[in-house]
Amino acid sequence: HICWAYCINVDESLIENSSDGGEPAGTAGIPILNVLRKNQIVNGALYVIRHFGGVKLGKRGLINAYKKGADLAVDHAKLEDWSGMKIVHLKCPLDFYGKLSNLLDKYKGKVLNDNSGGALCWKVEMPAYCVDLFCEQVDLFTKGQATWSFKSAGI
Incomplete structure (x- = not known):
């Protein structure tokens, strides 16, 4: 599953979108988007790829897995300050x-x-x-x- 979220600034308005990439609704895209929001990332996108390893995580487990993956990606990213x-x-x-x-x-x-x-x-x-x-x-x-x-x- 390739799940994603983005936040971009267009004419001083914030446009956000996300996709669960085939996961149950609300279990992947929204947790990733919330990580972008929490870190105030603008004009950026984040993709989290999960390979099914045979263990069913359930909705709560999926939410936690995608949030943790997004957090790890942001923690290791080189972010640049942005000014409109x-x-x-x-x-x-x-x-x-x-x-x-x-x-x-x-x-x-x-x-x-x-x-x-x-x-x-x-x-x-x-x-x-x-x-x-x-x-x-x-x-x-x-x-x-x-x-x-x-x-x-x-x-």
Whole structure:
């Protein structure tokens, strides 16, 4: 039996799913999903494979076996911190190009699209936790001459 669960972030919404992989309903996928939840794992999937060895475990035994398998997998996994990304649309006078380029580096942002002509016009991606500080600094540097809007960058 190949049983699995996943949790992914899409547009700031958590999407979860699981499968019992042919085991009795609720005995495999949900216990695996609960391990992902308990460990706050986002944008990850977990598969647990059980080979039938001749001993019938019953529902409680299956739940415990899949939970233990999932726990062991997470305990031995190399997990990476995840931060949601946001897209910032930024417009301001072109005079601030250099200062804002440096500021963008400081806040781990990258320009996805530069439509600058007579004015600076960027589409920028950066970690969601940096957006407020970045926009405060932009406002300070430009003395209120900048406008911006932002949205989630999805997964």
